[in-house]
Amino acid sequence: xxxxxxxxxxxxxxxxxxxxxxxxxxxxxxxxxxxxxxxxxxxxxxxxxxxxxxxxxxxxxxxxxxxxxxxxxxxxxxxxxxxxxxxxxxxxxxxxxxxxxxxxxxxxxxxxxxxxxxxxxxxxxxxxxxxxxxxxxxxxxxxxxxxxxxxxxxxxxxxxxx
Amino acid sequence: xxxxxxxxxxxxxxxxxxxxxxxxxxxxxxxxxxxxxxxxxxxxxxxxxxxxxxxxxxxxxxxxxxxxxxxxxxxxxxxxxxxxxxxxxxxxxxxxxxxxxxxxxxxxxxxxxxxxxxxxxxxxxxxxxxxxxxxxxxxxxxxxxxxxxxxxxxxxxxxxxxxxxxxxxxxxxxxxxxxxxxxxxxxxxxxxxxxxxxxxxxxxxxxxxxxxxxxxxxxxxxxxxxxxxxxxxxxxxxxxxxxxxxxxxxxxxxxxxxxxxxxxxxxxxxxxxxxxxxxxxxxxxxxxxxxxxxxxxxxxxxxxxxxxxxxxxxxxxxxxxxxxxxxxxxxxxxxxxxxxxxxxxxxxxxxxxxxxxxxxxxxxxxxxxxxxxxxxxxxxxxxxxxxxxxxxxxxxxxxxxxxxxxxxxxxxxxxxxxxxxxxxxxxxxxxxx
Numbered sequence: 001x002x003x004x005x006x007x008x009x010x011x012x013x014x015x016x017x018x019x020x021x022x023x024x025x026x027x028x029x030x031x032x033x034x035x036x037x038x039x040x041x042x043x044x045x046x047x048x049x050x051x052x053x054x055x056x057x058x059x060x061x062x063x064x065x066x067x068x069x070x071x072x073x074x075x076x077x078x079x080x081x082x083x084x085x086x087x088x089x090x091x092x093x094x095x096x097x098x099x100x101x102x103x104x105x106x107x108x109x110x111x112x113x114x115x116x117x118x119x120x121x122x123x124x125x126x127x128x129x130x131x132x133x134x135x136x137x138x139x140x141x142x143x144x145x146x147x148x149x150x151x152x153x154x155x156x157x158x159x160x161x162x
Numbered sequence: 163x164x165x166x167x168x169x170x171x172x173x174x175x176x177x178x179x180x181x182x183x184x185x186x187x188x189x190x191x192x193x194x195x196x197x198x199x200x201x202x203x204x205x206x207x208x209x210x211x212x213x214x215x216x217x218x219x220x221x222x223x224x225x226x227x228x229x230x231x232x233x234x235x236x237x238x239x240x241x242x243x244x245x246x247x248x249x250x251x252x253x254x255x256x257x258x259x260x261x262x263x264x265x266x267x268x269x270x271x272x273x274x275x276x277x278x279x280x281x282x283x284x285x286x287x288x289x290x291x292x293x294x295x296x297x298x299x300x301x302x303x304x305x306x307x308x309x310x311x312x313x314x315x316x317x318x319x320x321x322x323x324x325x326x327x328x329x330x331x332x333x334x335x336x337x338x339x340x341x342x343x344x345x346x347x348x349x350x351x352x353x354x355x356x357x358x359x360x361x362x363x364x365x366x367x368x369x370x371x372x373x374x375x376x377x378x379x380x381x382x383x384x385x386x387x388x389x390x391x392x393x394x395x396x397x398x399x400x401x402x403x404x405x406x407x408x409x410x411x412x413x414x415x416x417x418x419x420x421x422x423x424x425x426x427x428x429x430x431x432x433x434x435x436x437x438x439x440x441x442x443x444x445x446x447x448x449x450x451x452x453x454x455x456x457x458x459x460x461x462x463x464x465x466x467x468x469x470x471x472x473x474x475x476x477x478x479x480x481x482x483x484x485x486x487x488x489x490x491x492x493x494x495x496x497x498x499x500x501x502x503x504x505x506x507x508x509x510x511x512x513x514x515x516x517x518x519x520x521x522x523x524x525x526x527x528x529x530x531x532x533x534x535x536x537x538x539x540x541x542x543x544x545x546x547x548x549x550x551x552x553x554x555x556x557x558x559x560x561x562x563x564x565x566x567x568x569x570x571x572x573x574x575x576x577x578x579x580x581x582x583x584x585x586x587x588x589x590x591x592x593x594x595x
Contacts, residue, residue, distance in 0.1 A: 042527070044352055053514050055352030055502055059521045067390050067522070071529050077381035079536040152256070154355035154497045155526035157535045 006105040011132065012093045014139050015109055019088035022161060027069040030161070034062055035133060035140040042146045042162060057151070058161060072159065079157050084115045086160050103134040104142065111146065113162050125149050126162055166193055168592040175588050177581075178556035182545045184587075185361040185553070191493035198474055198590040199224025202423070203307075203314040203327045205476035205487060206230050206240050208349040208501070210311055216259045216274055222489055223317055228303060229253055229263075230313055233275040240306045240315040241276035246298045263300065276300035310339045311347055312476075322423070330567055331425035334470035334478055340462045343449035343507030349485060351517040354500040356526040358535045360542035362475075362490035363583070365498060368534055369469045369477045369486065370426045370579035372415055373557065376404040378533045390522075390529065400431070413574035415468065417558065419582025421569045422589070424473030426579030430465040430480070437463060445509045453507075471579065473586050482523050483516055494542050500524045500531075555580045 021030040034040065041051045042058040051059040060068060071077055092110040099105065107130040114123050126149065131142040146162045166189060174181035183190055204223045211219045212232040219230040220243060227243040229252075245252050245265040252263050252272070262279050263272040269282040278298045281287065292298075304319040312335060314324055325332070339347055358365075368374065379402070382389050387401050387408060401408035416429030437443065450459040470478045477486040483503035490496055502520040504513035523530045545553060558576025565571040572578040 044354070044525075053351060053510075053517060055354055055517055055525070056521050057354075057525050057527050059518065064522060068529065070384075071381045074381035077533070078378065079381075079532040081536075152355070154357040154499075156357055156359075157532040158527040159532065 006095055006098050006132075006134070008093060008095060011095060011105070011107050011130075011139070012090070014132070015090045015093060015107070015130070018141075019090050022088055023086050025072075025083070025160075027072055031062060031065045031069060033139075033141050034065070034144075035135070035142055036062060038062060038141050039143050040065065040141075040146075040161060041143065042148065042151070044151055046147065046151060057148075057155075057158070058146075060161075080159050082117060084117045084160050086113055086115045088113045088162070105132055106130070107132060111162060115160065120156075122156070124162060128162075166190065166591075171588060171591050175584050176552075178559050179552040179554050180584055182551055182553055185363060185542065185545045186493060188493045190591075191361075191490070193591060194490070194587075195224040197593055198587065199226075199317070199490070201316065201318045201321055201590055201593065202474055203305075203316050203321075203324050204474065205472060206306075206313045206315045207487075208311050208347065208485065209238050209308055209313055210346070210348045210350055211257065212238060213350075214259065216261055218253065218258055218260065218263075218274070220253055220256050221487075223303065223315055224490065226303075226317060227251060228315070229300075231274045231276070233273070235275070237275075238306075238308060238313060239275045240303045240313065241300045242303070244300065245270055246272075246278065246300060247281075252300065272300045276302055310335055327423050328472070329420050329423060329425065330569060331420060331427070331470060331472055334427055334467050334472075334480075337462075337467055338478060338480055338483065338503065341450075342505035343446070343453055344505075345453070346506040348504040348506050348513075349501040351502045351504050351513070354520065354525045354528075355497065356500075356531065356535060357491075357495065357497045358538045358542075359494055360496060360538040361493055362488050362496040363587075364538040364541055365486075365488050365496060365534075366471055366474065366477070366583060367580045368538070369479075370417075370428050370471050371577075372412060372417070372428050373575040373577070374534075374537070375412075376402050376409075378537055379530055381533060382529050415574055417572040417574065417576045417578045418565070419570040419578045419580075420473075420586070421564075421567075421582075422586065424583045424586025424589075425471060426473075426582045427470040428468045428579065430468045433465055442509050442511045442515075446505075446512055449507050449509075471583070473583055482519050484520055484524060486524075494546075496538075555584070 018033055040058055040060045041056060044055050044057055048054055089112045090109055094108050095105050096108050097106040109128050111126045111128045114121060127147045129145045132139040133142050174184060206221045207219045207230040212230055215232050215234045217232045221228050221230055228240050229243045231239050233239055243251050243253055247270050248267055250265050250267045252265050271279040273279050276299050303315045303317055305316040307314055307324040383402050387403050389400055389402050403409050411431045414432050419426040467480055475488045485501045485503060487499040502517045504516055522528055555577040558572045558578050562570050562572050562578050570578050570582055
């Protein structure tokens with residue numbers, strides 16, 4: 001594969017597609033963007049080096065993602081009755097590293113996500129890092145790390161991934 | 163604001179219900195900070211969070227901001243997070259390490275036990291200004307005691323000793339600490355924080371509520387009636403239901419409430435399966451046996467207590483081991499910190515598994531805790547209405563009895579535990595100024 005596969009507009013389109021899946025609550029399709037060994041990580045501290053051995057807001061491999069999504073689809077999930085509505089806004093997309101041999105690249109972007117439920121709207125902001133692998137004519141996510149600027153805050157209940 | 167007299171307080175607690183003002187009245191909240199959090203032994207933090215001299219952890223006793231600090235003498239101290247000069251909060255960070263505490267405002271410095279170190283521009287004070295006046299220290303709270311790593315403190319110089327206060331609830335701490343091969347817990351695996359729009363007692367009542375589980379947490383129970391696996395390699399875990407054999411096992415849990423001081427616990431359900439037999443667990447058992455021998459190790463590993471609530475502000479769980487701290491911010495706002503517990507001397511993989519499973523059970527984005535938070539918010543919303551003056555705790559009033567120590571005991575999905583909490587609440591709140 002050529003480095004041209006990892007051009008900014010292609011990865012940005014991918015991130016926009018990922019955001020749309022989350023906002024449309026297409027969680028199964030969102031899970032399928034992750035590679036088999038993929039994981040989704042939202043640390044609780046700004047300098048957290050690894051998701052192992054320390055608490056995280058989300059640390060989902062595909063198996064945990066599956067359990068999470070099944071619960072989100074449960075007819076009596078009280079904390080999502082009604083569900084959160086979300087709006088993920090992606091910006092500042094930059095490819096920071098490309099590994100042609102592995103067909104992988106690292107993307108950094110900024111995320112603002114608003115969510116709304118029962119008269120309360122929240123606004124989250126984060127620096128996001130994706131590790132993408134070129135697979136077929138698209139990408140798979142090897143891992144996604146979301147560094148919320150308020151990562152060590154006390155949160156009201158959260159259900160939808162950032 | 164009028165003081166609330168003991169007769170008025172007594173009228174709020176009935177044998178099977180409590181008055182809604184406990185959860186909604188700001189005057190009661192203010193009195194709780196003074197009479198309850200201002201008098202009881204309150205959990206401040208764990209000494210594994212401040213291992214080295216100069217380490218500190220920000221905490222609270224009721225509404226008082228304090229620091230748990232490890233001094234150069236190797237001991238921990240609990241001091242007010244307040245510069246003695248003009249009252250500035252000295253530490254902004256939740257955790258850190260310092261040689262000296264230094265106030266940003268005028269540069270006064272303090273030793274890590276709170277003693278005044280130096281006043282800047284000393285000459286500006288006259289010769290009669292006494293630098294040894296203890297009022298110039300970041301003061302230590304009146305009483306502090308550490309039990310097996312758990313640091314408790316009291317804002318009152320008088321009252322029961324910590325041992326007397328904890329009573330037989332202390333055994334819950336022993337049960338868990340004894341499970342660490344090195345005899346020490348480690349709470350440094352991070353902390354989950356969440357906040358809810360509700361009174362702090364909603365959380366305290368919930369951790370020893372065995373009635374709510376099949377209903378609140380319905381979304382975690384598969385069609386086969388089993389909850390998702392909680393331990394590494396587990397496909398699924400306990401059967402949870404309000405009917406049938408699963409419910410029967412649930413009803414065998416011990417329900418215990420202290421006669422004094424409000425502590426309570428829910429026991430473990432009878433264990434159908436044996437202990438895990440994977441290599442990591444076997445390595446763990448070997449470490450315990452090296453320290454305690456086979457017989458004592460077997461005793462240590464028997465699951466006895468599930469959730470213990472140390473009145474007023476700390477809970478301990480022995481399924482997904484964690485310490486939970488309840489921080490009352492306002493009558494209708496509470497912050498909760500949940501620390502996964504790791505066992506010193508246990509295999510790294512076991513401890514990492516403990517931490518990892520807490521992410522899915524108790525983070526603010528978790529599968530379990532979020533449904534509780536939703537119910538707390540709904541309770542606060544509903545309790546504020548004039549629809550009814552009372553909140554019910556009537557389960558088991560006809561079957562409560564006393565154990566051999568005079569504490570209250572019962573079984574299953576009763577509310578013995580919450581009644582013990584309310585009795586202690588009344589005891590502290592009714593005390594004269």
